[in-house]
Amino acid sequence: MNLVDMTWPEVAALSRDLPVVIPVAAVEQHGHHLPVVTDSLLLGEIVKRVSSRMADHVLFAPLQWLGNSHHHLDFPGTLSASPRVYLDLVGDLVENFLTHGFRRIVVVNGHGGNDVPAKQALFEVRQRHRHRDDLLLLMTTYWGLGTRPWDHDASIVQREMGHACEWETSMVLRAAPQLVKPHERLATVPFGNPFLPGSRAWITKERTEPGHIGSPREASAAKGELLFSLFAADLEAWLERVVHWDGRSWEG
Ligand SMILES: [Zn+2]
Numbered sequence: 489m490n491l492v493d494m495t496w497p498e499v500a501a502l503s504r505d506l507p508v509v510i511p512v513a514a515v516e517q518h519g520h521h522l523p524v525v526t527d528s529l530l531l532g533e534i535v536k537r538v539s540s541r542m543a544d545h546v547l548f549a550p551l552q553w554l555g556n557s558h559h560h561l562d563f564p565g566t567l568s569a570s571p572r573v574y575l576d577l578v579g580d581l582v583e584n585f586l587t588h589g590f591r592r593i594v595v596v597n598g599h600g601g602n603d604v605p606a607k608q609a610l611f612e613v614r615q616r617h618r619h620r621d622d623l624l625l626l627m628t629t630y631w632g633l634g635t636r637p638w639d640h641d642a643s644i645v646q647r648e649m650g651h652a653c654e655w656e657t658s659m660v661l662r663a664a665p666q667l668v669k670p671h672e673r674l675a676t677v678p679f680g681n682p683f684l685p686g687s688r689a690w691i692t693k694e695r696t697e698p699g700h701i702g703s704p705r706e707a708s709a710a711k712g713e714l715l716f717s718l719f720a721a722d723l724e725a726w727l728e729r730v731v732h733w734d735g736r737s738w739e740g
Contacts, residue, residue, distance in 0.1 A: 489539075489543055489544070489546075489547055489548065490539065490547075490548050490550075491547055491548065491549050491550065492550050499588065502547065504589045504590055504591055505591065505592065505735065506545065506546065506547050506590065506592070507545075507546050507547070507592040507593075507594055507624075507727060507730045507731055508546075508547045508548075508549060508585045508590045508592065508593050508594065509535070509539075509546055509547070509548045509549065509594045509596050509727070510549045510552065510578075510581050510582070510585075510593065510594070510595050510596070511531050511532070511535045511548070511549070511550075511551040511552065511596050511597075511598065512531075512551070512552045512555060512578065512595055512596070512597050512598070512599070512602050512606060513527040513528040513530075513531040513532070513551055513552070513553055513555060513597070513598040513599050513602075514527040514528065514553065514554075514555030514556075514557050514568075514598070514599035514601065514602065515527075515528060515553050515554070515555070515557075515565075515566070515567045516555065516557035516560040516563075516565075516566040516567065516568065516599070516601075517560050517563030517564070517565055517566050517692075517699050518651070518652035518656065518699065518700070519651075519652035519674070519696075519698050519699035519700035519704065520669060520674070520698055520699065520700075521652065521657065521668060521669040521670065521671040521674060521700070521704060522652045522656065522657060522660050522667070522668060522669075522671075522700075522704075523660075523664075523667045524565040524566065524567075525553075525667075526652065526656055526660055527555070527598045527599040528551060528553045528598070529660065529663055529664060529667075530598055530656065530659050530660070530663065531551060531596070531597075531598025531599075531630060532551050533659070533663045533716060534598070534630050534716060534719050534720050534723060535548060535551065535596065537716065537717075537720040538720050538723050538724050538727065541724055542724060542727060542728075542731075545731050546727055546731065547590075549581070549585075552577070552578075552581065554567060554568075554569050554574075554577070555568065555569070555574065555599045555601060555602050556568060556569055556570070556571050556574040556599075556601045556602050556605050557599070557601050558570055558571065558601075559601060559690060559691045559692050560601075560692045560699075562691065562692065562693045563692065563693075563699055571604075571605050574602070574605045574609075575605045575608055575609045575612070576609075578595065578602075578605065578606050578609035578610075579609040579610075579612055579613055582595070582609065582610065582613050582625065583613060586613070586617065586623075591622050591623055591624065591735075592624040592626075592730055592733065593610075593623075593624070593625050593626070594626045594627070594628070594727065594730055595609075595610065595626070595627040595628075596627075596628060596629075596630060596723065597627065597628065597629040597630070598629070598630055600629070600649070600651075602629075603629055606627050607627050610625040610626070610627055613625060621736065622735060622736065624730065624733055624740075626730065628723075628726065630719045630722070630723055631649045631655070631719060633719075633722035633723060633725075633726050634722060635718040635719065635721070635722045637655070637711075637714060637715055637718055640714055640718065641710075641711060641714055643706075643711070644706075644711060644714075645703050645706045646702055646703060646706070648679070650677075650679065650700070650701040650702025650703075651692075651696075651699075651700055651701040651702065652699060652700035652701070652702070652704060653700060653701060653702025653703060653704055653707075654702055654703045654704060654705075654706040654707050654711070655702070655707075655711075655715055656704075657671050657704040657707035657712075658707040658708055658709065658710075658711035658712035658715055659712040659715050659716055660712070661707055661708065661709040661712050662709045662712030662713050662715075662716060663712070663716070665709065671704040671705060671707055672705055673705065674698065674700065674704045674705050675698075675705075676702070676703040676705065677695070677696045677698070677700055677701045677702065679701065679702070680695070
């Protein structure tokens, strides 16, 4: 069910063991060929597919389009909450649902820059409620749940999510082809090796001049449909584990 379609007495009548999903994405530059709404569009499509299949046992909050995208601010059209503001934004959304009595809160992310602050926000909420033994505070990013798309389609080139890349361009071609500008001749921007396996702080313009990272020229709507179906299946299976949590234990 979708929170925004409900009245408050309907929300009040829900089981507090119902998992609450808070989808978080972004509005930020996606190269010369994809719209700035890309991350919100793609996560919205995945959530739509999953919510239609889990309608009776998961509560979905509206998608939060404002993300932590300061690394993209050199590119016009990017909108961003700074990391500390974003941290409090996500923390408050989670606290809102705790105030209403819900105990299983799941942040589902569709933008790389949200990863660290969303995890930190949940960590901080957990410490504020350290007397509780009935809370499940979770976060995931939709492409990080284990699927290996290239095992299903050998023509898929990338082995990881990039930016405005083969994967994202394929999914926008599937969901909103009218928003995709010519992508067939765009040069591949390699992922490179930023001191892996260490973690390097970065801004986008030091990695890419056009704004994309990866191979948008390899994109197709058929790949987009495959990616949507794999990511939605992964998310649904993972949320089923949240539904079946026993309400206390560490194991999930
Ligand atoms: Zn993106």
